[in-house]
Each structure stands twice: as structure tokens, then as C-alpha cells.
Amino acid sequence: MDFTDVSLVGLRVVREIAERGTFSAAATALGYTQSAVSRQVAAVERAAGMELFERRHDGAVPTPACRLVLRRAAVVLDEIDAADRELRGLPVSTGTVRLGAFPSAGAVLLPTALSDLRRTHPGITVHTRDGGTPALVRALRAGTLDLAVLASAPPFRPPDNDSPALVVRVLAERNLCVAVSTAHPLASDEVVTVTDLRGQRWITGRPDGDGTPLGVWPGLAERPEIHHVARDWQARLGLVAADCGITTVPALLVPALPPGVRALRVVGEPEERRRLVIAHLPHTLSDATTRVTEALRAAAARLGGDRD
Numbered sequence: 001m002d003f004t005d006v007s008l009v010g011l012r013v014v015r016e017i018a019e020r021g022t023f024s025a026a027a028t029a030l031g032y033t034q035s036a037v038s039r040q041v042a043a044v045e046r047a048a049g050m051e052l053f054e055r056r057h058d059g060a061v062p063t064p065a066c067r068l069v070l071r072r073a074a075v076v077l078d079e080i081d082a083a084d085r086e087l088r089g090l091p092v093s094t095g096t097v098r099l100g101a102f103p104s105a106g107a108v109l110l111p112t113a114l115s116d117l118r119r120t121h122p123g124i125t126v127h128t129r130d131g132g133t134p135a136l137v138r139a140l141r142a143g144t145l146d147l148a149v150l151a152s153a154p155p156f157r158p159p160d161n162d163s164p165a166l167v168v169r170v171l172a173e174r175n176l177c178v179a180v181s182t183a184h185p186l187a188s189d190e191v192v193t194v195t196d197l198r199g200q201r202w203i204t205g206r207p208d209g210d211g212t213p214l215g216v217w218p219g220l221a222e223r224p225e226i227h228h229v230a231r232d233w234q235a236r237l238g239l240v241a242a243d244c245g246i247t248t249v250p251a252l253l254v255p256a257l258p259p260g261v262r263a264l265r266v267v268g269e270p271e272e273r274r275r276l277v278i279a280h281l282p283h284t285l286s287d288a289t290t291r292v293t294e295a296l297r298a299a300a301a302r303l304g305g306d307r308d
Contacts, residue, residue, distance in 0.1 A: 003047040008080060011073040013040040014052060018070055019135075019142035021059040044069070067141065067162060071281070074143030095288020096125045100136040101149035104233055104253045105276065109149065109171075113299035117292065124288045133159060140166065140281060146289050149296065151250065152275040153218075159279055166279045169293075171300040174251035176272040177263040178217065181243035184262075191265045194219055201245035203228045203236050215247040218272055237261055250274055255303055276300060 016026035017037070027037045045052050052066035062070070081096075101110055106128065114126055131139070137159045139145040149171070150159055159166055178197065180186050186196060197217050202224045204215035215236065216224040227245045230236040236247055241260035251274070254263045266272070278296060285293065 006047045010040045010044040015142045100145045105149045106130045108256045113295040117295040172276040179249045180246045193268045201227045203245040203247040
């Protein structure tokens with residue numbers, strides 16, 4: 001079997017596995033049985049003459065050959081989808097962009113940017129989804145996202161080490177803040193020091209990759225006293241408003257803080273900078289994708305996200 005005979009279904013299955021991380025998750029997402037997914041992968045691997053996934057007990061990891069196939073397949077599948085839209089009578093000028101973002105960006109930046117975009121370019125359709133950095137990067141690599149808005153912390157490494165390197169552009173760079181209840185003793189000042197944060201009760205989200213609880217000040221020189229864990233931003237800030245503890249917040253989220261919550265700047269060393277970046281595969285962006293990128297940059301600047 002020659003690779004030019006590979007099926008579109010097979011390519012879509014490979015892309016879904018690369019994004020979801022397992023054969024079973026891909027089968028569920030596509031509405032296939034797991035055996036059907038395995039058969040499709042086997043057919044594509046026969047055509048390629050090599051394995052596309054390293055099968056592990058904890059999932060399926062794309063091989064270098066798989067990443068090459070995904071880069072090429074993304075273009076093919078996008079063109080097929082575009083042809084389908086045209087055949088169904090949708091205007092050729094209509095562009096569809098698949099955009100991913102980490103949750104706090106989805107709370108403020110995306111609504112602002114998409115509202116502007118609907119006004120300036122109503123023909124562009126944007127489909128959004130949120131997720132953590134690893135999931136969004138996998139989706140970019142798999143070709144199921146065109147753009148991803150990611151958070152980056154020092155030393156500001158690339159989102160992954162795969163090849164080719166993702167194109168990453170900085171949308172904003174600001175210091176991390178601390179959110180406290182307006183009834184909290186620290187709320188009487190606009191700024192606090194790292195020393196002021198010692199002995200505080202913390203409200204955190206899930207642990208991040210290196211085990212540091214998200215929501216605790218990273219430079220805290222003590223074991224944090226964690227009273228509440230809430231994955232959802234709204235729930236976490238609701239606990240802050242009820243004076244159940246304090247938490248860190250990116251500067252981007254400050255405009256969306258609920259009543260009863262105040263954001264404080266933290267001064268002194270170590271300084272905690274955070275970047276808001278947009279990432280995509282290294283290929284020429286469509287006109288619609290470029291317009292979405294421009295809207296995100298403009299929204300970040302208007303929300304005070306330009307660099308200090």
C-alpha cells in the first residue's frame with residue numbers, strides 16, 4: 001500500500017489520538033469503537049511503513065513519523081473541510097478559526113477579542129475551547145487547533161521540545177498579583193511585600209507540573225497553609241470574596257474580579273513575571289487566523305496587558 005492511498009478517515013483518527021493521548025479517548029470523541037480506531041491506525045502505519053505511535057501503559061505518544069504526517073495532514077484536512085463548506089453553499093470568504101486558551105484568558109481576553117471581531121469581521125467564525133498548556137499544545141500539533149493562547153512563566157521556555165518549533169508571540173507581560181477579600185487586613189494597601197504573604201491562608205487550584213500549588217505565591221519561603229482547593233476560577237474567587245483565604249491571579253484576570261475581591265501588587269524579590277503568548281505551527285496563517293491574532297493583541301493591550 002502506497003501512502004498516497006491513505007484514507008481521510010485514517011488521518012482524522014491519527015490526529016485525534018495525537019490530541020487525546022489514548023486510542024480509547026479518540027474512539028469516544030469520534031464515536032468509533034476502539035477496534036475500529038486500531039484498524040485505522042494500522043492501515044495508516046502500513047501505508048507509512050513505520051509505527052506512528054509509541055504504545056505505552058499510560059497512552060500513545062506520537063513518533064517523529066507521526067508528527068511529520070500530522071503536519072501534512074493538517075493542511076489536507078483543512079482544505080477538505082473548506083471544500084465541504086463551499087459545496088454546502090457557505091461564502092468562500094467565510095473563515096473558521098479554531099482557538100484554544102487557558103481558562104483565565106477565556107474569562108476576559110477571549111470575550112473582549114471576539115466581541116471586537118464580530119463587529120469588524122463578521123464573516124469569521126471562531127470555535128473556542130479551554131485547557132491546560134499540554135492539552136492545547138497537543139491539539140496544535142495534531143492540527144485540531146489553529147491558535148492557542150498560553151500562559152508562560154520564567155524562564156519562559158518553549159511550550160514543548162518537538163520539531164518543528166512552534167511560533168510563539170508575546171501578547172502581554174505583567175507581574176502576578178494577589179487577590180484578597182476587601183475585608184482582609186491586606187486590602188487596606190495597594191501593594192504588599194512577599195513578607196506580608198507569610199502565614200496567610202491560601203486557596204489553590206490543581207498542582208502545576210513541578211508540584212507547586214497553583215494559587216500560592218511562587219516565591220513564598222515557607223510551606224503554604226492551604227485551606228481550599230478549587231479548579232474553577234469563579235469558585236476560587238468566590239472563596240476569596242467570602243474571606244476564606246487569598247490566591248494569586250494573573251493581571252489579565254483583574255478586570256473580571258467579582259465584587260468583594262481586590263487585586264494587590266506584590267513588590268520585592270523574587271519578582272514573578274508572567275507572559276501571555278499566542279502559539280501556532282510554523283506555517284503561513286490564513287487571513288481569518290491573522291485577523292483573530294490581531295484582535296487578541298488589540299484586546300490584550302486594551303485590557304492593560306501591554307508590557308510594564
